[in-house]
Every structure is written in structure tokens, then in C-alpha cells.
Amino acid sequence: MPIFLKIEVFNKASEDYIKRIQDIIRPEIINKIKWHQSQNHTVVIISASVSNWIKPWAKTMNIEKVLATEIATIDDLIVGTFSTANCYGQEKVNRLLVEFPNRAEYILYAYGDSAGDKELLALSDHPTFIS
Secondary structure: OOOOEEHHHHHHHHHHOHHHHHHHOOHHHHHHHHHHHHOOOOOEEEEEEEHHHHHHHHHHOOOOEEEEEOEEEEOOEEEEEEOOOOOOOHHHHHHHHHHOOOHHHOOOEEEEOOHHHHHHHHHOOEEEEOO
């Protein structure tokens, strides 16, 4: 029998996950985010992780735009599937171009640390792979 979790319980756990993200994120990434913000660049997080985990941390960093995998709910219960495509690989590019379609009109800096970032880095004017 499936077990369904209330979205509010999951969102509370996601708020608690902020500390874990702070512990694992590389200091050079924090420095890059702050530099881009100081330059008045639009900072966007594009992640295969579910947005519920990422958005609370992004808010602490004053990042308003998060493009990530969304989980499906019915009557405020998580049903164990995604409501969007997994934001991985080409889907990262797809999501970016939906939000910012006029690619020739902006300079794109991209940072990645996994195989799922390859397509986004290839699209970028300034790709940085962090190993």
C-alpha cells in the first residue's frame, strides 16, 4: 500500500534541509553567487533536485528564480511522481529557454558539477565545471 506524505510536512522538512545545503555547497559557489549579485546579474538555480528542497535555501541567498523538478500532489498529498520532467541534462536547457527565450540578448554564465549539467554548460558563454 502506498504511503502519502502531506506536502506541508515535506515543505517543513525542506526548510530544515537549509542547514544541510549550507554544509555541502562549495564556498567558491557562494562567492560566485555573491559576485554575480554584486554585478546585478540575474541569478537562477537550475537543479534536478525538487524545488521544495532548493527554494528555501535560495531564499536565504536572495535568489528568486529556481528552475527544478516539481513533485506531484493530489489534495495536498505527495503522490510519489513528478509533475514536471526531471530537470536534468537537456531539460535544464529547456527550462532556461522557456524563462529566458531570447538567448542572443544575454550573456550566460553557467556552473555545474555533474553529467546532468553538460548541456547547460555547452549553451553557456562562460561555462565552469567544478570538480
